[in-house]
Amino acid sequence: MPASNLQALVFNIRFEAKDIISIELRPARPDVVFPTTEAGAHIDLHLGNGLVRSYSLTNPGDENRYVIAVLNDKNSRGGSSYLHQQLRVGQVIEISAPRNFFRLNESAGRSVLIAGGIGITPIYAMLQRLLDLGSSVELIYCARNRDEAAYIENINALTKHTAMSKTPIAVQYHFDGEKGGPPDLTHLLAGRPLDTHFYCCGPGPMLDAYEKACEALGQVNVHLERFSAAKDMQQVTTDSYRVELKRSGEIVQVPSGVSLLDALLQAGLKPDFSCREGVCGSCEIKVISGEVDHRDQILTKQEKAANKSMMICVSVCRSSVLVLDA
Ligand code: FES
Secondary structure (H helix, E strand, O other): OOOOOEEEEEEEEEEEEOOEEEEEEEEOOOOOOOOOOOOOOEEEEEOOOOOEEEEEEOOOOOOOOEEEEEEOOOOOOOHHHHHHHOOOOOOEEEEOOOEOOOOOOOOOOEEEEEEEHHHHHHHHHHHHHHHHHOOEEEEEEEEOOHHHOOOHHHHHHHHHHHOOOOOOOEEEEEEHHHHOOOOOHHHHHOOOOOOOEEEEEOOHHHHHHHHHHHHHOOOOOEEEEOOOOOOOOOOOOOOOEEEEEOOOOOEEEEOOOOOHHHHHHHOOOOOOOOOOOOOOOOOEEEEEEOOEEOOOOOOOHHHHHHOOEEEOOOOEEOOOEEEEOO
C-alpha cells in the first residue's frame, strides 16, 4: 500500500436520508493519525472487493475522525453497493490521506454554495467552515425529493443557530418533486455581485447547467467538483511515446490507444488510481518535461498551462518523450 495510506476502523454507519448512509472512520490503531482535513477534501476508500472509490469528507477540521456520506447509486459499478450492503461496523479498511481539489477561498467576501443530491457532502463541509469563519454564505440545496436530501436537519439547526448572529445563513431548498421540475440556476444565481465565489457539486447535467448559468451571468469565481467525467469528454488517442520515471529509473513505452495509467500497470508498476475518469486526483504525478494534453476535470486552466503535474488516467503526451517525477 502507498506509504501515505491509513488503516481506518469503521466506527459508525448511520442512515442520513433515503438511500444515503454516512460512514464514520477512526484510526484503526493508536499509532495511526488522521491528518486534519479542509472543507472540500476527499479521501479514497480501498474496498474489500478490490475497488478504490473517492468520497468527500463532511466534517472539516475534526481531529482523528473522517465522516463521508454515500448514495446507494442505482448505476453503481460496485463501490456504493459494496458500502451499503457489505461494509460493517468494526471492519478495518485502507484509506488515503485527504486530497483537496475543491478548495474554499476563505477570504471571499461572499460565497454561494450549490448542492445537487449527494453533492451536498463537500458543500455541507464548506458551509460549516464558512460559518466557523463568520463569512457571508448562502446555500442552495437541490434534490429530487425532500426525503432524499441528507443533512437537512443539521442545516436547519445551523440556520437556527445563526439566525440571531451578524452572518445568518440564507438557505433555499429546491425539491423537484415539490417544484414540478429541476431548478432554473440562471434565475437562482442572478443578482450576486461579481466578487461572489460560487461552489457547486452535484450530478453532471446540473454542473453543466451551473457552468452555463455562471457564464451567462458573467460570474468568474466559479468552482465545481464532478463525481464523474463530463458527458462530452472525448476519448483521445496519441502516437506511441516513451515515459521515463526519473526517480525509479524505469522506462515504459506507452502504445497508441493505451492510457499512461494502463501502460504503467501493464509494466508491473503500482501507481495510485481510483476513478480512471480524471475527477478524483489520486493518479496525479509531477511532470518534469514533455508536452501533456491535460484531459482531467481537476486542474485549472492555469495549472494545465504550467504543466507541473498530470492525471495519468486520462491525460496524454503529445511529444515522443515524457519525463515524470516518479
Ligand atoms: S484515477 Fe482519478 S483522476 Fe486519475
